Amino acid sequence: MAEPAARRCCLGWDFSTQQVKVVAVDAELNVFYEDSVHFDRDLLEFGTQGGVHVHEDGLTVTSPVLMWVQALDIILEKMKASGFDFSQVLALSGAGQQHGSVYWKAGASRVLTSLLPDLLLHEQLQACFSITDCPVWMDSSTTAQCRQLEAAVGGAQALSGLTGSRAYERFTGNQIAKIYQQKPEAYSHTERISLVSSFAASLFLGSYSPIDHSDGSGMNLLRIQDKVWSQACLAACAPHLEEKLGPAVPSCSVVGSISSYYVRRYGFSSGCKVVAFTGDNPASLAGMRLEEGDIAVSLGTSDTLFLWLQEPTPALEGHIFCSPVDPQHYMALLCFKNGSLMREKIRDESASRSWGEFSKALQSTEMGNGGNLGFYFDVMEITPEIIGRHRFTAENREVSAFPGDVEIRALIEGQFMAKKIHAEGLGYRVMPKTKILATGGASHNRDILQVLADVFGAPVYVIDTTNSACVGSAYRAFHGLAAGTGMPFSEVVKLAPNPRLAATPTLGASQIYEALLQRYAKLEQRILTQTREPPE
Numbered sequence: 001m002a003e004p005a006a007r008r009c010c011l012g013w014d015f016s017t018q019q020v021k022v023v024a025v026d027a028e029l030n031v032f033y034e035d036s037v038h039f040d041r042d043l044l045e046f047g048t049q050g051g052v053h054v055h056e057d058g059l060t061v062t063s064p065v066l067m068w069v070q071a072l073d074i075i076l077e078k079m080k081a082s083g084f085d086f087s088q089v090l091a092l093s094g095a096g097q098q099h100g101s102v103y104w105k106a107g108a109s110r111v112l113t114s115l116l117p118d119l120l121l122h123e124q125l126q127a128c129f130s131i132t133d134c135p136v137w138m139d140s141s142t143t144a145q146c147r148q149l150e151a152a153v154g155g156a157q158a159l160s161g162l163t164g165s166r167a168y169e170r171f172t173g174n175q176i177a178k179i180y181q182q183k184p185e186a187y188s189h190t191e192r193i194s195l196v197s198s199f200a201a202s203l204f205l206g207s208y209s210p211i212d213h214s215d216g217s218g219m220n221l222l223r224i225q226d227k228v229w230s231q232a233c234l235a236a237c238a239p240h241l242e243e244k245l246g247p248a249v250p251s252c253s254v255v256g257s258i259s260s261y262y263v264r265r266y267g268f269s270s271g272c273k274v275v276a277f278t279g280d281n282p283a284s285l286a287g288m289r290l291e292e293g294d295i296a297v298s299l300g301t302s303d304t305l306f307l308w309l310q311e312p313t314p315a316l317e318g319h320i321f322c323s324p325v326d327p328q329h330y331m332a333l334l335c336f337k338n339g340s341l342m343r344e345k346i347r348d349e350s351a352s353r354s355w356g357e358f359s360k361a362l363q364s365t366e367m368g369n370g371g372n373l374g375f376y377f378d379v380m381e382i383t384p385e386i387i388g389r390h391r392f393t394a395e396n397r398e399v400s401a402f403p404g405d406v407e408i409r410a411l412i413e414g415q416f417m418a419k420k421i422h423a424e425g426l427g428y429r430v431m432p433k434t435k436i437l438a439t440g441g442a443s444h445n446r447d448i449l450q451v452l453a454d455v456f457g458a459p460v461y462v463i464d465t466t467n468s469a470c471v472g473s474a475y476r477a478f479h480g481l482a483a484g485t486g487m488p489f490s491e492v493v494k495l496a497p498n499p500r501l502a503a504t505p506t507l508g509a510s511q512i513y514e515a516l517l518q519r520y521a522k523l524e525q526r527i528l529t530q531t532r533e534p535p536e
């Protein structure tokens with residue numbers, strides 16, 4: 001069989017909650033290779049569920065760092081066995097689940113810089129981590145540390161104005177503070193602290209990669225205006241923290257060339273560049289080539305809504321991050337923890353575990369669901385902070401159950417109405433040119449996207465892969481290669497496939513949802529008040 005033609009390309013990686021994924025993108029920006037390793041399925045020995053361990057307290061959530069390392073070994077060996085030509089890779093970049101943190105033990109840098117090509121990564125890095133079970137974004141055990149940090153800088157709004165967010169339990173500064181307070185020995189034996197993104201970049205670099213401005217904005221530690229660490233926040237979290245973090249760098253930075261380990265073991269070119277890795281959501285924004293006025297909706301483990309902002313408007317809700325593709329601009333993020341895992345639960349309970357039945361329920365129920373409204377938060381929700389399931393009839397009477405098909409529509413309409421209400425809370429408004437760009441697993445379900453179009457009153461487009469974080473990372477790798485030329489990201493990616501129109505608003509939708517959205521907002525406030533001040 002003829003040798004496959006050489007194909008210059010960039011790789012885009014995603015170290016996400018449930019798997020490690022990679023795509024190869026050629027110079028015409030076509031994706032020609034995809035692969036993934038699923039933690040629960042392919043690394044059974046770590047015993048994760050959804051890629052994580054939820055601890056007995058129900059609040060602490062971690063993932064084993066060596067599982068992530070071993071997943072990279074497996075995927076590289078799969079690519080090698082498939083005959084992938086690594087010598088054609090011009091550059092690579094990647095993404096990691098945001099906020100998670102990795103703790104490199106003193107001396108680990110010597111191992112990282114002298115990896116032996118005859119051995120796998122996980123065989124060499126076993127003893128390189130002072131914390132082996134890394135805190136990840138689903139953790140909500142650091143409320144005390146959040147209050148301490150806010151108090152240290154003058155309150156929640158002051159912290160939001162400084163770092164783009166008030167203190168959130170999953171944000172890395174608070175997680176580091178907890179480790180310093182509860183595991184001081186481990187903290188003192190830590191020579192470097194990475195995010196999941198910069199940890200993954202370090203594996204390819206063969207040395208510690210710096211944290212980028214965009215993912216660094218998810219730590220409650222970086223001043224988003226002048227993009228340097230806040231001395232007040234560092235001091236409030238842990239001592240000697242700045243030296244353990246290293247300086248943060250612009251997200252489009254080339255942080256070095258690939259480690260010789262990959263040249264000798266896999267045949268990468270020694271000239272292959274590593275472009276700073278970033279968070280999965282900033283990478284998704286890049287992958288969807290978000291433009292001003294658009295909304296991006298990533299329907300994944302967590303549902304995330306992000307907006308492009310010229311000027312940050314930090315608030316007590318949502319997050320402002322430095323843009324991953326434009327050093328002058330920002331992105332706003334709203335994270336909804338009860339995403340695909342919640343949809344899967346309701347599918348199992350009310351649609352016989354079948355997406356086909358789930359879709360039929362959406363098709364057979366009317367827009368507005370006869371006035372029935374639902375809030376479905378099986379884990380403590382982030383936006384807003386509510387837990388539990390709350391159902392209301394058209395008369396705003398709370399009930400304990402809905403018929404199956406009503407339940408399914410109440411879940412999906414509720415999830416999207418929450419997104420619209422909270423996006424508008426950040427000052428966002430749907431514009432005539434607005435496109436909703438959808439990605440993530442649920443973006444394959446056209447009936448779910450129809451509800452999204454109806455609730456927002458705007459057309460919904462999908463990109464041709466759910467791997468938006470991977471594809472965005474490959475695009476950013478190409479952009480990194482153009483660093484120094486001043487070429488904007490939009491110019492680098494103009495050849496990329498255009499998003500495909502998937503759903504347009506049903507006639508009459510805006511009238512129905514205008515009224516329903518007001519009721520939803522009032523009921524959400526009612527639940528919040530009840531849960532904060534339960535009746536005597």
Ligand SMILES: O=C(CO)[C@@H](O)[C@H](O)CF
Pocket residue numbers: 016017096097098099137170218279280281302304333335
């Ligand atoms: O916490 C989040 C963003 O703030 C999540 O979207 C994680 O990035 C998912 F990995």
